[in-house]
Amino acid sequence: MEEFFYQATIYLGAAVIAVPLAARLGLGSVLGYLAAGIAIGPIFGLTGTETEDLRHFAEFGVVMMLFLIGLELEPRALWAMRDKLIGLGGMQVTASTLVLMAAAMAAGEPWHVSLAVGLALSLSSTAIVLQTLSEKGLMRTGGGRSAFSVLLTQDIAVIPILAFLPLLGSYAIPQFTTDGSISRDSAGHGGGHGSLSLVDGLPGWAVALVTLAAIASIILAGIYLTRPLFRFIHASNLREMYTALALMIVVGISFLMTLVGLSPALGAFLAGVVLANSEFRHELESDLNPFKGLLLGLFFITVGAGINYRQFLADPGDLIGLALLVIFAKGVVLFAVGRAFGLRRRRLWLFTLSLAQAGEFGFVLLAFSTQLNVIPAALSEKLLLVIALSMLITPLLFIAYDLLSKRMGDALQEYEPDEIDEEGPVIIAGIGRFGQIVNRLVQASGFKTVVLDHDMEAVQLMRRFGVKSFLGDPTRPELLKAAGIAKAKVFVVALDDPEGVVKMVAYVRRSYPELHIIARAKDRNHVYELYKAGADDIVREMFDSSVRAGRYVLENVGLSEYEAAQAAQTFYAHDRTNLRDLAQHWIPGVPASQNPAYIDRARELEKAIESAIFEMAERKRKKSAEAAE
Template sequence: MATEGSDFLIEAATYLGAAAIAVPLFNRAKLGSIVGYLAAGIVIGPWALDLLHPEEGVFHIAELGVVLFLFLVGLELSLSRLWALRRDIFGLGAAQMLVTGVLIASVLLAADMMTWQASVIAGLAFAFSSTAFALQFMKDRGELTTPYGRKAFPVLLFQDLAVVPLLAILPFIAGSAGEAAGWSDAFKGIGVVVALILISRFVLDHALRYVADSGSREAFAATALFVVAGVAAAVSWAGLSMALGAFLAGVFLAESSYRHQIQTDIEPFRGLLLGLFFISIGMRLDLSAIASAWVLVVGGALGLVVVKTILLAGLARSLGTGAGDAIKVGAVLSQGGEFAFVVFSLGVEAALFSSGNATIMSAIVTCSMVLTPFAVMVAARLANRGEAGQRDNLEAPSATTGHVVVAGFGRAGQIVSQVLVPAGLDVTAIDRNGRHIRNAQRFGYKVYYGDASRLDVLITAGLDDARALILTMDDPSAVNHAVEAVRARLPNLPIMVLAHDRLHEIHLQTFEPTFIVRETLESSLTLAGETLRELNVAAPLIDDYIAQFRGRDRERLLAQIDQGPEAGKDILHQRFTPPAP
């Protein structure tokens, strides 16, 4: 027993140590944490140092990282927002699967590498991208909420939905005896999804409230993990993708009042297990198979990345996506997906693929994951060149002194400038939206083109000699990046920030800007004050109520920073204290 415990500790230390060494190195090289995890897995795996072996039990535990990741992604959405994505899900997503699958199947069939049945299944399997890889890669780069990130996500979601039909048709195409099971699994999956909807609607919130009322954060965290694991187990039993089930569970809880606490409690587990997942993928990379057929593996991986990038970029462009974003969508989804490993394994059992073919195809998928960061780098450069060619000679910022830099010239940036300029201040305004810049020119304002989330752009605009920096961009991640970078370089510069919402304001506090105001705060207070005035409330009393609200709002914000998003709820419903006579 002691030996088993020691072995477990050694394995755990090896996993953690490999990640601790590899990930920082690859992050410094701007290749991303995922490639670092893959490299760590290759090095400690059986084909290099042989410190660990890719046991199935470890791989299944690691898959929980993907499950938790998709659950957290679901928490960021709601059913209404998901419905709004339906055009991209069933338009771009379906087109990508169909066109990519048919093209790759045709290539395999034309090369006489396998039967038409095997070619169809292999083509569809290669059409899948890695949900875990692509989403984590964009998250690492702060690009999940960018225009191209919002286009890539629906494609990944459709691919998860396509898991069930592909598993259903595999026995039919293989001609095995399990045909009826495919359709029964489909009906079983529909029943499980309906049951989950009903449970989340009428049971789950009450259960979470019961646990939360106990006051135990550990019990609440355990309950949140149980919900994710239970949903994943249920949908897996029904033949659905565990990742899809976890995503649906997150969507169902997106409207829950406990959403933010769940997100806070699950995040640490998600990071560790997702890292373990990618390490285990790296350990499964058979270097001997690659060495014996390296031309086929490397060429196949390169071909897969190039073909999927071109196809996806073309499809996205035909559906109205900008050229630069279309290229980046294609590149970030150009790799093969982890679901392909499952298909290849089932294909061997159904006698569709030989064991050797399955090994080569799995190696191609893994190598394509390694190539993806490089493909994204190339795509980003191509996109930047394309944008540069479309700027119609928009002027870049140049350094001046004694001025105020306004980053973002939308509605808020325009109003800020309309106050500062008549007050006698020089304003250098930056925006990356050409339409904003041209609109500003119509009214006599000079706005420069630039990505204000980049420190080098701000420095070029004269940040080092500026009297203040005002950030009004509509992308919270870009604002966060800019505040963090500027504060590290210029600790004493006044940084005034427009926060997207309350949670964004809480997050911004960690970067120590000089002043933060939420987008809708002042307009909402003005609206409330005017409403009270119309209802004949005395002006001094209105001012007192607004002052009391500001104090309570500040108190609640500080409590949320220290204790989490649910803190200070009791303050919301307290009556204002009447002023002393």
């Protein structure tokens, strides 16, 4: 027990000191964790053999990360990414493998060893890249989405690579120990579940069936079992049970995936996608986020602490040179592939620099290859250091991207959220052009508002004009609670991110069913999504201004101001009613042009509007004629 407390104190103490320091220096938390690991490992020697065991435990943070990412992706959005998953990701893995294989062959390695090396080094670090993209707010950018697509493809590619490596073992030359027996290096982790495996000893067709059954069970359980489970937990009124259930879901899925020989991270991602439309999604996110952050931090620390400093000090120039060579080779491939898929400028550089390192799956593939005698043990030890060094260099690549981004004049900057010290009956999320007008009208009418926005420049601009607003991400539940949403009467979603507006409306409607929600919509399809999400009133960005412009047209082609105003008012009322009618015929993900029922109903309603305006005009003419007589 004393040893456990000692180790926990060392690891947590190093993180508490190094990570805030790195964050204050603008280096990011990942580099802080890596530096903490190097300090307690190679520099001060405070760690021991527990580092490797802790690393495998901490890799569960990657599993949680992919589960949470899956929660942000609906199946429809994942299907829309298929071109990037297959094309962009597939081309990156293939091209990087071939380039690195050629480099290994040029160094004198046999082709089967070179191929195994290329496969191991072609995969990037899911943990470091996704964590850094999230911290810097780059996940939703074009380059960030492309990087995520490649990382997801790489995670999927681990499965066929693990199945392919034993074939290379037939070309390997047996390694003999000092007593003349064949070496059976067991350093790998590929067979850690032999006694519990559901597929060991089964023929290929049976393995495929068991694997498909496991995936199908995850999908069906996510659709049919999670809601009853959460309702049952909700009835207990014990908040910690939500956390226990969230952990049970991720741990259980990971265990099932290992039983059938698949990646736990892939299974967790699949489960997250299935649960993306669940009303309990936000509860899952809030429960798992702290665990994900701590486990990922522990993983980064173990990477730094696990560096074999004696081997590194024996030839540091060679190892650093090899790490830089891997980064350069992969960077060239990524740059070419990114340009081929239409990425330019900032997006291209983010895509290239973020994925140029080797990743944590390389540790697994190298260990497995060594176990199969595909890669010699000495070369494997060297490559493990190369992978670790490339991961250490990754935060510096993101710093290079930040510098390039500033030179291109479109840099992103992070700010600490404000402490909200006011409450009011009206909360407005977003203080852009739309939110400003709403806020001015409400405040001019004598009602207090609480304005939230994540754009520091917009908040500062409003403060110059005497409009108090608070800096922070209004999509975060804890910020809404701090703003007093539980006591508010009206919530206005004025953000310029259509997807973010839908998600926020859906969350607020579930959490605060009595609150009146007014949402900003981009177009008709967005209106339908917001109706489905639970918005009470929806305002299209261009609709009111377009109706007013149409009214001016009518005034200048012969109608009086009163007649034009009546026509505009009739059109407005009918269109508002018609949208609710058409929302019943709208099918998510299907273009209106391919929906016959929607088209037919839209035509009927358009004729109804024309008839209503015509009848209104006729009544006006008759009244005018009668008055003239």
